[in-house]
Amino acid sequence: MKILFLSQRVPYPPDRGDKITTYHVMRHLKERHELVSGCFLEEPKEEGYAAKLRGMGVRVHGFPIRPRARKLWALRALLTTQPITLPYFYDRRLANAVASEVAQGVDLLLAYSSSMGQYFSPYPALPKIQIFAELDSDKWLQYARNHSFPGSWIYGREHRRLLRFERELAHAVDACTVVSEVERELFLKQIPGANVAILPNGVDLEAFRPGPEGAREPATLLFTGVMDYGANVDGMLWFHREIWPQLKQAIPQARLLIVGSRPVPAIRALAASDVEVTGFVESTRPYFERATVAIAPLRIARGIQNKVLEAMASGLPTISSPSAFSGIDAQPGRDLLVADEPPAWVDALVGLLRDRERREALGKAARVRMETAYRWDAILGQLDHLIADARARAAARAR
Template identity: 40%
Template structure:
């Protein structure tokens, strides 16, 4: 029987499987959703040796895939070409003639009319004859992230990061001008981009993150990985990602000592792949750095408290949603909490600064019953507000809304679909 699903091009900056870090959780769930309604041609990069083994698994969701290995150290050097060209360094980092040729070939050979790009730099592959519908999932306003990095570093890195923020914003605006829809993970991120590009506001929408609440469930806690001792505070995430490195460094060096003044046996576990030398150096009195673990769920489920002390963060953090799904009480800093559909004090604890963060941690450590109550409310919040299938239907709406239309009609159809993505809007029928 002939497959009636239409063909679609999906582009990601990192192989979307396995979903073992924040961006891959989102890109994988998008891939899985798209494959239900489309035959997917995937173009992507693999930047970690362990991920090569997972390339064959992509056949479950993809008609065909083009997976290009990249060496991050070499790519960082190659990206410096952007200085001479006056462009954002992120663009040459993810620029590949091989992927360009593959995209042009499969779009022509398979009559692919629609494309979804995950992350801004992958939008540079969308200028291809034949594509009639293009959606970019920016996730976050990356240009703002780089500008924020500049404030945390000294010259010359502060100059380089500020330059990257400005050049990337120029690129993001140009992309948004030429695609049917630009999506962001929270309303706050979408509003931030609308303020930077007000003329594009009607084509900017929100597609929130979700969580697999069946996988991240209290029933899947397993055995405790923690040796006997005092209460455990845990942070999970990819530990070569600068915002995560900054978060655990701040917590371990400045906040944990304050917590331990009141709770001397409190322990801080840093759980996640690829810990940088700076993270590894934190290991010692009261701090454990695990590196890669086979399953993060037992570490979350058996911790007394999950902490997310992120000072440099954009959008909803999957690590927070996963902890909430496992019915854990979470203390989260204000930045990643801004787009979270959770009530402070009932479904999570939000802290505006270091002093407040320590106070919220200590309050919850002293009150096990309140921690349990907050954990249960957190899971209810996830079940109510963070279904992947519900959020990702936005892509189906956008691709269907513009199907069979042209020019202004297509733009109007996409804008009508985007209007339905705003929080509180009634779903399309």
């Protein structure tokens, strides 16, 4: 079977949230089908990533874009009825590549992220699966609630316009997927009648595994994530402002590692003798091995947070906000800790940093939970069933 898989970014390497999922989906499908990838290349080095995929047997249509110019172009949507997101990810070169592949014969269209589903509309007869992961429109609603005018107006507008598109898309495809039951309930509340299944994120249990205990540095906190992403920036600025000073009063030797590419100036400004801001790193694993506790203090989050899964798979005791924990199949208090307001965060951090046995128990339980519930091979077996069902639905339409 020939599958055309569309994603916003080249699905390699698996070093950020969306690319972690698209990489594992790509790897799973290429072992079973003829796979064609359609994606965008945001940096010159990503030409090498596309070449890597071609070496793995995937045909790649990868088109370079300039993100800054795209953002300016997308803002023109404010003068139309479109959401800003769609013109940012629309490109005639990719549309032509999709048309060419369909003309040669495609058995299934698959897209990751609703913005890539806009390429489906010319092909109503083909089987189609949309991996939503989560409702992007709801993320914009959260941004609107956390910003003042004019940001609140722009984000609120994007929420409304994108939700309208998501509704149209969900009813035009044969199957939709989201990452958790929490997301499925929200999805069906906003888009009643959609055929929506749960396809969770997984975690690479070989890449993220417990390291040597002797590598741990005392009283060291770890946050991982792309550091120009709004939710990560907001979460870490809030943590540094509201929690870090109180923690330092209780545990003066505490250190903070902020690990992730493209830190914005506000994040770089946090760097100090006790705060390390790394920028891009080849691998986060050494930092998981160094840290005492992982933190995920996100106030705005949708879907499943890979940073939490990776920390737990690494056997690292983890403290998460309710937003970052939402949708994860784990038990607070046994597998990780969940804290909301600053006093709860300080209490949880101080308690863990002063109690080695508690840290070890949480870390071991976290690893077991990841091994039980978040293996990629088991999760992606569900995608095979969805593909068969989508093809059956398309065949029924054709009769």
